[in-house]
Amino acid sequence: xxxxxxxxxxxxxxxxxxxxxxxxxxxxxxxxxxxxx
Numbered sequence: 001x002x003x004x005x006x007x008x009x010x011x012x013x014x015x016x017x018x019x020x021x022x023x024x025x026x027x028x029x030x031x032x033x034x035x036x037x
Contacts (some may be wrong), residue, residue, distance in 0.1 A: 007037045 009027055021035060030037075 004033060004036050009031070009037065 011020075011023060011027070
């Protein structure tokens with residue numbers, strides 16, 4: 001079995017509200033086990 005490290009995703013935003021939908025859609029579509037982040 002391949003070792004998958006724990007990861008964290010930090011999203012910093014300042015006056016970028018129009019980018020958030022695309023940003024979160026991209027994050028939620030990541031093919032990585034949910035228990036590892």
